[in-house]
Amino acid sequence: MVFAMALPSGQMPEFHPTIMSLPVMAIVLVPWILIILIKTLPKGPTIKGVPGSFFDLFCCGAGTKYHFVFGKSAHYFHSLHQSYGNIARFAPGQATTNTLKGLRNIYGAGTGKGSAFLKTSFYKGISRRNIFTASDPVYHATVRKLFGPSMTPGAMQAHGNVILECTQRLHGVINATLEKTRTISLNRLLYCHSVDTVSEVLLGKSLGCLKRGKPYFWTEQLSRIFFWATIREQFAGSGVPTLIKLMLRYLIRKGVRSRAEQARMRLINEQLIAPHNRRDIMVEVMERANTSELDVPEIAENFSAIMLAGFHTTQNALCATIYFVLTHPEANARLVAELQAAFASPDDVSGHVAEGLPYLNAVITESLRLYPPVPLGGPRVSPGAYVDGTYIPAGTEICTSLFALHHNPEYFNEPYEFIPERWTEPGSTDKKEAVQPFLVGSRSCVAKYFAKQMMQLTLASFFMEYEAEYVGPVKDWQRESRCYAFWEVPDLKLKLQRRQY
Numbered sequence: 001m002v003f004a005m006a007l008p009s010g011q012m013p014e015f016h017p018t019i020m021s022l023p024v025m026a027i028v029l030v031p032w033i034l035i036i037l038i039k040t041l042p043k044g045p046t047i048k049g050v051p052g053s054f055f056d057l058f059c060c061g062a063g064t065k066y067h068f069v070f071g072k073s074a075h076y077f078h079s080l081h082q083s084y085g086n087i088a089r090f091a092p093g094q095a096t097t098n099t100l101k102g103l104r105n106i107y108g109a110g111t112g113k114g115s116a117f118l119k120t121s122f123y124k125g126i127s128r129r130n131i132f133t134a135s136d137p138v139y140h141a142t143v144r145k146l147f148g149p150s151m152t153p154g155a156m157q158a159h160g161n162v163i164l165e166c167t168q169r170l171h172g173v174i175n176a177t178l179e180k181t182r183t184i185s186l187n188r189l190l191y192c193h194s195v196d197t198v199s200e201v202l203l204g205k206s207l208g209c210l211k212r213g214k215p216y217f218w219t220e221q222l223s224r225i226f227f228w229a230t231i232r233e234q235f236a237g238s239g240v241p242t243l244i245k246l247m248l249r250y251l252i253r254k255g256v257r258s259r260a261e262q263a264r265m266r267l268i269n270e271q272l273i274a275p276h277n278r279r280d281i282m283v284e285v286m287e288r289a290n291t292s293e294l295d296v297p298e299i300a301e302n303f304s305a306i307m308l309a310g311f312h313t314t315q316n317a318l319c320a321t322i323y324f325v326l327t328h329p330e331a332n333a334r335l336v337a338e339l340q341a342a343f344a345s346p347d348d349v350s351g352h353v354a355e356g357l358p359y360l361n362a363v364i365t366e367s368l369r370l371y372p373p374v375p376l377g378g379p380r381v382s383p384g385a386y387v388d389g390t391y392i393p394a395g396t397e398i399c400t401s402l403f404a405l406h407h408n409p410e411y412f413n414e415p416y417e418f419i420p421e422r423w424t425e426p427g428s429t430d431k432k433e434a435v436q437p438f439l440v441g442s443r444s445c446v447a448k449y450f451a452k453q454m455m456q457l458t459l460a461s462f463f464m465e466y467e468a469e470y471v472g473p474v475k476d477w478q479r480e481s482r483c484y485a486f487w488e489v490p491d492l493k494l495k496l497q498r499r500q501y
């Protein structure tokens, strides 16, 4: 009423929500941001004498938090190494290294008490105790002993034909689509292929995502779980994780995570009692189970963890390799020539020939170098030890950024270029051991040979079957990918045509 009288027109003044809300925002948000900053000040031991950016060291790791949240952590860590050298801090008590020696010091340190660099609490935020999340070396060794023998190169050979059948199903779906259009985005199809193949080899049952035309909601959960685990880790103690948890649980998607877990465990428990018509990995593991200290629910939990770890990683690697080959016409021509000299037709592709093809394996390794599916390497707690000549105090965190290691100019000529020849030319001076996309040591990828075989067979069959052209918008695959533990892969849009044999 007072306002109305003050205005000549006698109307009420307009309500400007932005002007009105600014003081409110200031009153509510500024103290909250201050509390977050104070709460996220480092509480544990700090690393001294290792450089890092001002924002990270004196503003509660603000630079790192920003880049994590916006999916740019891999590039950010690389830029820290470019600015501050081979060991750089990204928070007062956390450091990253980009050297081979650093990698070996951290991940190859063994499992002995007091000498091992154990997994950090970050992994506990991902799921229950299993092969991937456990930090206890004794428990971890028990699980590796049970599953490891079924994933050696020799053991994996028995699954080559199953992987090829999965690849044929992928081609069946692509060919059906080609009857309607020549332009196809392969991201989702390759994701479904990865899910179906991993579940088929591991559990003896394909999840049928390709047939269904889309993945199940629970197969796609992992990247989100990793994202929130990262946020939790970055903002630990500030109240942000609790707020997010409450929002997720009560406001947005009640119980999604537990439904995902139930769906996954139901599948595994069904397969544990179902008859199997071939010797898949589950059959082999359950034959050994009576010699293991793990009970059946724990074995089931580990099947779940191993299966999930295989979905995004292999899809990331397959998409990137196809992109790099197709955007490098000479590499494409060389690869196709090698494949056509080795196989008479796509149906002729076989595991034992594909594993010996130098150029095929060179394009795979070069893609894994440029675009490691796990770009940061896992965070570890220092036992109090030297990493590449620098003392990292006990209780502080250290990791090797695989993306930065793979782009380290000390090891690679033209580190940003896709040059498969660096793996085939005897005169190449590049340091080959510096490419370790599966990590090294006791916590390296248990399914390394599975992943390699799947890539060899899927890619050999694909390039034999199709003449392809990349027609998507992406000019720089790495820059245009977001990274949250794995990559969020850009659009792999291709124009495809079946080859005639």
Ligand code: HEM
Pocket (backbone or CB within 6 Å): 131, 132, 144, 198, 305, 306, 307, 309, 310, 311, 313, 314, 317, 372, 373, 374, 377, 378, 379, 437, 438, 439, 442, 443, 444, 445, 446, 447, 448, 450, 451, 452
């Ligand atoms: C190109 C594909 C793949 C790459 C580059 C890759 C890379 C890695 C890396 C870097 C780690 C260590 C992660 C850490 O310490 O935080 C890891 C661990 C692991 N990976 Fe893979 N992976 C791939 C495919 C797969 C597949 C297909 C599976 C399963 C079918 C799998 C299962 C696992 C498991 C269970 C672990 C934990 C091993 C342990 O701690 O003993 N990975 N992988």
